[in-house]
Each structure stands twice: as C-alpha cells, then as structure tokens.
Amino acid sequence: MAKNRNTYNEDELLEQEFNVGQLKRLLSYVKKYKKQMILALIVILTSAVANLMMPIMMKFVIDDYIPNKNVHAIITASIVFILIIILSSISMKFRIRYMAKIGNGVIKDIRSDIFNHIQKLSFSFYDSRPHGKILVRIVNYVNSLSELLSNGLINLIVDFFSFIVALIIMLFLSVKLTLITLIFVPLATWLIFLIKNKQRTSMQDVSTKQSNMNAYIHESISGMKVTQSFTREDVNLKVFEELMDDYQEKWMISRHYIALIFPIVKNIAITSQGVMLVAALLFFKESMTAGIIVAALGYSGSFWQPLLNISEFYNQLISASAYLERIFETIDIEPDIKDIPDAKPLGKINGDIKFENVVFGYEKDQIILNNFNLNIKAGEKIALVGPTGAGKTTVVNLVSRFYDINSGSITIDGVDISKVTLRSLRSQMGIMMQDTFIFSGTIIDNIRYGRLDATDNEVIEAAKVVKAHDFIKNMKDGYYTEVNERGTRLSVGQRQLISFARALLMNPAILILDEATSSIDTQSEKIIQEGLEKLLENRTSFVIAHRLSTIKQADRILVINNRGIEEMGSHDELLKKKGHYYDLYSAQLKFLQV
Known part of the structure; x- marks a missing residue:
C-alpha cells in the first residue's frame, strides 16, 4: 500500500558515518552477561600476564643462568615455561567455549528483540518492503555479529592490557629501543584510519547487495509454482x-580493504623489529646484553601483536557496524498502529459497530473511503460487495484497526477503538481471509492456534460444527497429521475448513470472512453452509464475497463503490432497486447458466 515500496533490485539507504551510539547500544546487551565476562576476563588476563613473563625470564636465562652454569635455575625456568604454555592452552580453550556461549546469548537476545518488535509493526511496514529483506536482518545480519561478540570485546581489553604491560617492561629494559618501536606506531595508526572509511562503505555495500539477493530468493521460493507454470526458470x-x-x-572490494589491515601492521611490526635489532647491534652494543636484546625483541612482538589484534577488532567493528545499522534501524521503527499511552482494555463486547464520517486512504492523496457512515447492530450479518479495489477489505481492516483512519471515528459498543488496547480489541475478533494461512505442525495445533488452552474435545467439536471433522479423521494420523508450511498438501477447501474451525474455537464476538468461501466448489459449499450458519450465529459478522449466492441470507448487503456505500439493503430489496447489485447478480446468474 505504501507508495515507495523497496523491491529486491533497489538498494536501501545507508548512513554515511559510523554511529558510536550503535556500539554503546550493543554493549547494553552485553551488560546482562557482566559476571560471566568478568570471570572470563580474569582467566584470560592471568594467562596474558604469565605469557608476558616469558621474555623477561629468557633475559635472565641468557644473561645469568647460562653464563653461570646454574643448571637448577635453567631447569626451573624450563618447567615454568612449560607450565605457562599449558596455562595458555587451558585458557584458550576456556575463552573459546565461554565467550562463544556469551556471544551466542547476546545474539539470541538481539534476535528475540527484533522478532518481538516486528510482530508489533503494522501492515504498512510489510506492505512497503520485500519480506526477504526483513528476514535477512533477523538471521544473517545478527549472525554476522557473532565473531565480534564471541572474541572481539574480551580480546580488546586483554590486548590493551598486554600492550600497556609490554610497553612498561620495554621501557624498563631499554628506553632507546622502546622509542625506536614507538616511532612506527603513528605510521601504522595513520594507515589504518586512512582506509577505514572505504572499508566501512564497502561493508555497507555488501549488506545492501546481500539484502537484495535474499529478497529475491524469498520471493522466488514463495512464487515457485507460478515460476514453473510459466516456465520462467531461465529468466529468474x-x-x-x-x-x-x-x-x-562488492564482497571482493570489501575483502580487499579488510585484507589490507593485517599486512600493514605486520610489515610495520617486522620493520620496527629489524630497525631495533640493527640499532642495538651497531649503536647500543656497549650498553646492552644479549638477554636484553632478546627480551626487547620478544616484548616488541608482544607490543605489536596487541596492536594487530586491536586493528583486527576495529576491522570487525567496521564490518559489524553496517549490520548494526540495519538491526537497530528495524528495532527503532515506530509502529504506525499502537496503543495510546492511556489505552484501556476493551471489555467483553456485544458487537454494536459504528462508522462516523470516516475518511481513509493508504496514501494521503489516494482516499479510499470518504465520509463513510455505517451503524451495525450486535449480531447483524453484513455482506460487502463491489468492484475490486473499491474498499471492501479496507472496511474490515479498519474495524480490526490494522490501519488508522485519517479522520472520523469507529466505535464498538460506543467505545472508540483507537482508545483501547489492540490485544483486547483483536482478541475478540475472528478473521478469515481467502488465502488461509496454515502453519507447519499438526492439524489440531493449527485449529488451536487462536486458543491454546482449548482441549482436544473442544477442537474436535469445533471441527464437527464446520464440517471439517470428516476429512480430518480420514487422514493418516487424523488430527495429529503433520502439515507443511502454508498447508500446501491440503486442498484449498480443506485449508479453509480448518480456518473455520479455528475461528469457531476462538468464539469471537465479531467475525470477518474476506472471500473465505471463494475457493470452495459448489458441492463443498453446500456441505459447509450449515457449519457457516452455526459460525455466524449470535455474532456480528462481515462477509466479503464475489459469489453473491453465498450472501442471500445477510441482514444487509452493502455495495461499496465510489469511496462509500452506493447501495444498501437486503438481497430482495436490492434486486427490486435494479441498481448496481441487481446488475452484478444478474451477470453472475447469466454466467452460471452459460
């Protein structure tokens, strides 16, 4: 319904700058696992400290223990080295398992939030974009945060700690050699930031093209029967x-920029170590022992490795930022239809409905209903007919408050529906569409969908009333027969009978049938007519039908056309008027006779 529908071949708009607020927001999810993170951090820091002791121990081995032939000290140092290696291995295993668990927990929380939120969004949200682009945000984009959450955050803290400790020890060993190493840091930092914007832009392009591709896959799978029917496989x-x-x-371009980070830092690190070694051997050899040089080179590695890891974290952050944009953008979408701040629950309703001067259009410049007025008494059966696009479905969508009206009011039992909670309103309505949706699972679970506390006997009784019981009991596992997504193994008529049972079990005060019997053949229609009468009994109902023979018994028939009600009356009354309804009915009779 939205004017600017984003299709599979249209790129989504992207933010131009990295939003630090997104990272803070991501960290808010991590806070829930603060205790686990602290425990992991303590274990990993302990291992890091042990590893940082190895170069300084090597200095003493080279400068003191070996020249003095202190065998006992050499053996002790060797044992300590082995223990440090074992500790590092255990720590690594702990970090991988524990951080993976924490990272997955955060991902689960984010995915739960985004899924919960999209269930609150109005129909206009789904009208305006391919479902595949919504799906990719919930699945692919959230999954892409895994590496950042599982390793990146902890590694950042540990690597920063290791960098500071290595720097302090290097200064203690030799200020001159440390300064040589530090000279190269600004160069590495400058080069990293030089490519950061291109790297971020390239990842945004990747996420956009991935979204487009996913949207087309989803659309193609949903329309596979049409594709094969029109032999369009090659074109698709x-x-x-x-x-x-x-x-x-776009992916190759992004890989190019991502791959630049590691060699830049690594080459600068090797160059700095080479310059440091040459300087030590040529200019500082008088004041330095072999142990100091070896230890300094060791700490130089410990100095540059954290920088390399920090740059890799930045790499992950830039990559993840493109996905965070889309994730939080979706969570931040305000529902068009939501409870007002002081909304109150709608009590048990009788079913009196009143439209008063209602004006509505899906777009501001395309009014569908203009000054629409209608009074409906509780228990009255209202049929809606008229040309395609005239607004029949719009009328029932407004009663359910799937869309908000531009002006006017709609009341149920004298209560404005815009001032009550959506749950209390829709929970008292039963809505059945022409394209009945059947969920994967058993038939009994599909009927019980709207009322989870219903007993098996209540489900079976509802099925019997709408004449669904006979075909269900003849299936392989009866009510426990597994059906696939959308119920494609069931006939259209069977799916609609299941939906009738689902609605009856819910026992709504207001019932809406939007072309719900249009796909049922004449013989099946006769079979379920008695069930439908039972379904419509003692409840306010709207029946939208092109097959006019199904609405003869309606209390009132409304011909919707030209932005309002063109004709209104019973079947016999409208035939006597010989207006629009008479023409429609006569044309159908003539068609059936042919």
Missing part, C-alpha cells in the same frame, strides 16, 4: 545471477 536464474554478481563484486 539470469536475474539471480545478476544479483549474485553485484554481491560478489
């Missing part, structure tokens, strides 16, 4: 390959 494959080529191109 060509479109998909073009989308993959776009994705591959």
Whole structure:
C-alpha cells in the first residue's frame, strides 16, 4: 500500500558515518552477561600476564643462568615455561567455549528483540518492503555479529592490557629501543584510519547487495509454482545471477580493504623489529646484553601483536557496524498502529459497530473511503460487495484497526477503538481471509492456534460444527497429521475448513470472512453452509464475497463503490432497486447458466 515500496533490485539507504551510539547500544546487551565476562576476563588476563613473563625470564636465562652454569635455575625456568604454555592452552580453550556461549546469548537476545518488535509493526511496514529483506536482518545480519561478540570485546581489553604491560617492561629494559618501536606506531595508526572509511562503505555495500539477493530468493521460493507454470526458470536464474554478481563484486572490494589491515601492521611490526635489532647491534652494543636484546625483541612482538589484534577488532567493528545499522534501524521503527499511552482494555463486547464520517486512504492523496457512515447492530450479518479495489477489505481492516483512519471515528459498543488496547480489541475478533494461512505442525495445533488452552474435545467439536471433522479423521494420523508450511498438501477447501474451525474455537464476538468461501466448489459449499450458519450465529459478522449466492441470507448487503456505500439493503430489496447489485447478480446468474 505504501507508495515507495523497496523491491529486491533497489538498494536501501545507508548512513554515511559510523554511529558510536550503535556500539554503546550493543554493549547494553552485553551488560546482562557482566559476571560471566568478568570471570572470563580474569582467566584470560592471568594467562596474558604469565605469557608476558616469558621474555623477561629468557633475559635472565641468557644473561645469568647460562653464563653461570646454574643448571637448577635453567631447569626451573624450563618447567615454568612449560607450565605457562599449558596455562595458555587451558585458557584458550576456556575463552573459546565461554565467550562463544556469551556471544551466542547476546545474539539470541538481539534476535528475540527484533522478532518481538516486528510482530508489533503494522501492515504498512510489510506492505512497503520485500519480506526477504526483513528476514535477512533477523538471521544473517545478527549472525554476522557473532565473531565480534564471541572474541572481539574480551580480546580488546586483554590486548590493551598486554600492550600497556609490554610497553612498561620495554621501557624498563631499554628506553632507546622502546622509542625506536614507538616511532612506527603513528605510521601504522595513520594507515589504518586512512582506509577505514572505504572499508566501512564497502561493508555497507555488501549488506545492501546481500539484502537484495535474499529478497529475491524469498520471493522466488514463495512464487515457485507460478515460476514453473510459466516456465520462467531461465529468466529468474539470469536475474539471480545478476544479483549474485553485484554481491560478489562488492564482497571482493570489501575483502580487499579488510585484507589490507593485517599486512600493514605486520610489515610495520617486522620493520620496527629489524630497525631495533640493527640499532642495538651497531649503536647500543656497549650498553646492552644479549638477554636484553632478546627480551626487547620478544616484548616488541608482544607490543605489536596487541596492536594487530586491536586493528583486527576495529576491522570487525567496521564490518559489524553496517549490520548494526540495519538491526537497530528495524528495532527503532515506530509502529504506525499502537496503543495510546492511556489505552484501556476493551471489555467483553456485544458487537454494536459504528462508522462516523470516516475518511481513509493508504496514501494521503489516494482516499479510499470518504465520509463513510455505517451503524451495525450486535449480531447483524453484513455482506460487502463491489468492484475490486473499491474498499471492501479496507472496511474490515479498519474495524480490526490494522490501519488508522485519517479522520472520523469507529466505535464498538460506543467505545472508540483507537482508545483501547489492540490485544483486547483483536482478541475478540475472528478473521478469515481467502488465502488461509496454515502453519507447519499438526492439524489440531493449527485449529488451536487462536486458543491454546482449548482441549482436544473442544477442537474436535469445533471441527464437527464446520464440517471439517470428516476429512480430518480420514487422514493418516487424523488430527495429529503433520502439515507443511502454508498447508500446501491440503486442498484449498480443506485449508479453509480448518480456518473455520479455528475461528469457531476462538468464539469471537465479531467475525470477518474476506472471500473465505471463494475457493470452495459448489458441492463443498453446500456441505459447509450449515457449519457457516452455526459460525455466524449470535455474532456480528462481515462477509466479503464475489459469489453473491453465498450472501442471500445477510441482514444487509452493502455495495461499496465510489469511496462509500452506493447501495444498501437486503438481497430482495436490492434486486427490486435494479441498481448496481441487481446488475452484478444478474451477470453472475447469466454466467452460471452459460
């Protein structure tokens, strides 16, 4: 319904600058696991401290123990080295397992939040973008944060600690050699930041092209029957390959920038160590022992490795930022339809409905209903007919408050529906569409979908009333027969009968049938007519139907056309008027006779 629908071949808009607030927001999810993070940090820091002791111990071995032939000290040092290696191995195993568990927990929390939020978004959100682009945010983008959460955050703290400790020990060993190493730090930092913007932009491009590709995959799978019916496989494959080529191109560019970070820092690190060694041997040899040089080189490695890891963390952060944009953008979308601050629960309703001067359009410049007025008494059966696009479904969507009206009011039992909670309103309505949605699972669970506390006997009784019981009991496992997503193994009529049972079990005060019997053949229609009468009994109901023979018994028939009610009355009354309804009914009779 939205004017600017974002399709699979349209790139989504991207932020131009990295938003630090996104990182802070991500850290707010980590706070829940603060105790576990602290425990992991203590273990890993202990291992880091032990590893940092190895170069200084090597200095004493080279300068003191070996020249003095202190065998006992050499053996002790060797044992300590082995113990440090064992400690590091144990620590590494602990870090991998524990941080993976924490990272997965954070991902689960984020995914839960985004899924919970999209369930609150109104129909206009889903009208305006491919479902594949929504799916990729919940699955792929959240998964892409795994490495950052599992290792990046802890590593950043440990590496910063190691960098500071290595720097202090290096200064203690030799200020001159330390200064030589520090000269190269600004160069590495400058080069890293030089490519950061291009790296970020390239990752944004990757996320956009991945979203486009996922949207097309979802659309193609959903429409596979149509694709095969029109033998469009080759054309679709060509479109998909073009989308993959776009994705591959952007992915390769992003890999190029990402791959630059490691060699830049590594080469600068090796160069600094080489310069430091040459300086020590040529200019400082009088004041330095072999042990100091070896230890300094060792700490230089410990000095540059954290910098390399920090740059890698920055690498992960830049990559993740493109996904964080999309994740938090979705969570931050304000639902168009939501409870007002002082909304109150709608009590048990009788079903009196009143439209008063209602104006509505899906777009401001495309009014569907204009000054629409209608009074409906509790228990009244209202049928809606008219041309496609005239607003029949719009009327029932507004009663359910799937969309908010531009002006006017809609009341139920005298209460404005915009001032009550959505849950209390919709929980008292039963809505059945032409395209009945069947969820994967058993038939009994599908019928019980709207009322989870219903007993098996209540489910079976509801199925019997709407004449669904006979075909269900003849299936392989009866009510416990597994059906696949959308119920594609069931006939259209069977799916609709299940939806009737689902609605009856819910026992709504207001019932909406939007072309719910249009796909049922004439013989099946006769079978379920008695069930439908039972379903409609003692409740306010709206029936939208193109097959006019199904609405003869309606209390009132409304012809919706030209932004409002063109005609209104019973079946017989409208036939006597010989207006729009008469023309529609006569045309259908003539068609059936042919």
